[in-house]
Amino acid sequence: MKHPATALAPARPEALGEGARLTVDLTAVAHNVRLLRRRTEAGLMAVVKADGFGHGAVDVARTATAAGAGWLGVTSVHEAVALRDAGLRVPVLSWLNPVDADFDTAVRRSVDLAVPSRDHLDAITRADGLARVHLHLDTGMARDGTEPGAWVDLCRQAYAAERDGRIRVVGVMGHLACAEMPGHPANAAGRRLFEWGVATARGAGLRPAVRHLAASAATLTEPRSHFDLVRVGAALVGIDPTGTTALRTALRLAAPIVAVRRVPAGTPVGYGHAWRAASTSTLGLVPIGYGDGLPRNAWDRAEVQVRGRRRRLAGRISMDQFVVDLGDDPVRPGETVTVFGPGDAGEPTLSDWAGWADTIAHELVTGLGPRLRREVLAVAKGSLT
Template sequence: MTALALARREALGGAARLTVDLGAVAENVRLLRRRTAAGLMAVVKADGFGHSAVDVARTAVAAGAGWLGVTSVDEAVALRDAGLRVPVLSWLNPLDADFGAAVRRGVDLAVPSGAHLDAIAGAAGPARVHLHLDTGMARDGAEPEAWLDLCRRARAAEQDGRIRVVGVMGHLACAETPGHPANAAGRRLFEWGAAIARGAGLRPAVRHLAASAAALTDPRSHFDLVRVGAALVGIDPTGTTALRTALSLTAPIVAVRRVPAGTPVGYGHAWRTGAATTLGLVPVGYADGLPRNAWPRAEVHVRGRRRRLAGRISMDQFVVDLGTDPVRPGETATVFGPGDAGEPTLADWAGWADTIPHELVTRLGPRLRRHVIAADHPAPDGNLP
């Protein structure tokens, strides 16, 4: 039985159910490993893109990921508390973050500025750091004008035994558009930055620039390590690769009514029935993470057919137009899934809401009952190099 079939069966008469298929995560990791000669960092920030950071991390490591990546120190420490022993990198922290806790737990830290270098070097014990260069986003990372000074200061701190520079990192602005000129410019700037670091006497073991999009489409950007987050859970920002979706959302239809043509539905009477029809009520809404603005185009899957939403998505519920189908309360509506049976996908919902799947999976609310389907192999802890 597939993960979606299991979710549909268990949604009958129950609450809305979010099913996480860790087998899909494992399959995606194996595909990504075949695509690159570089190492693979599984990025499990934002609670594993809404799929459970610890579950996704364990599965990814078992399938061959050698590193884990998160934003904050707290996220990294949670992985250590869960027993994961592979290298973990945290790359977005304020100056007053608990860098001492990171160092004590063997967490690598990104250094995007001289001030961060001073704060991290002041923590007890030698810190493993990755110097972070801004390669064209004017966002995180050191400005190119400050890079040489940062490398020299890092080398001095390394000689003093306060840090160990194990990596140099950057990020591409337009990797979701293969062939965009900003990608070549970012690679050139990154190669310059790595050369400057070596010229300053640093010997980083890993250079990493590519995230999911570039990992899938741009081997020139892979260097020693690729950072993969969205692609782990089946999201391909480039639309070029058949990844396996790891998430499905199903919910029971809790009420059914037959209404005549011209019946207004929902807030503002924004939609009216065009003919006599059957309406079904589904207990999921924008408080659970569904994008409210998707309703004019959004569909769900009921009895093997896609059915349009009728009226606006409310906080806790939406209505679906069932036409002449003799649907009864307790039957299942599939909000999204892999698409194998014709159900809407996350990409469909993202299109209807004019956003990206990344936003949708990370906004799904805690009211949704989560069910995790394990991958078919155990996850080892791994070891720090």
């Protein structure tokens, strides 16, 4: 008997996203900070840009500083001011601002500023007060930072501004392009260029106390790049770009099944009928989708965990929902689907999802949507000792 083509009916609009829970485990953040501190003799800057890589900037910042991070890093002045408003008093660096950013507020709120160009230096020197700055050298990425050909002039101008009492040059910074590939020749080249940049700054009369080049990947695998300070963001929350270190994942995403149906072989599911049931099966509807940050292009490879077993998705991920093939399991509405987690119980991990979507975990965690109900687990007692 041939069955008509049918697709799962959508969940009630008021139910979409309800019950989906994103859990942030701050004990994992504290553990990762302690591990990273053991990997280096340099100071540690906890980078909490993009809302703490999607984990909550203030929560991650407080946890990281309590665990021993001596600095905080963000991109914008706005992000830095939010940390100050939350009562965080350690040095905060903001390194990606337009030339018309609110540098007056940054200086007033004791926010350090990166200087990636002569135009930025000129704008910062016009701010009301003495600005603490970090000269930013492009060490091989051709994006942020002063190109090497303009570095000598920038250092000379910075020295003149410092001598006039308009700025204080606190540091010199750069960034490695290929640190997630330990031993890549670009890393050594970037380090040599950075060392030249520091020597040039000192030759111009500057005395930067803080040299920083290494981000998460280089912190884990390139000890010669550590200098005085390392900037760690992704690794704080358990993402290791190098795949060399057992960090603790700080994030878990789970949602309830809102509807279940039994379908015959050949039943098509979802947009474009891209998937059809190979045999009689049970399908479960889960009320989260690409509108919540799930990568749509992962649907034909992605798995979730239900009742302790990994199950494949059935059909394309929609904006608000996806369908999971439950086989013959007698699953009922209300049961939990784990989308990703640390992997300790066999559930998919962020690394799994990144592979299925042909992206990086950084993109996934920073793209999680506001409809997800967030639950923050405080640092376990004694875990900071």
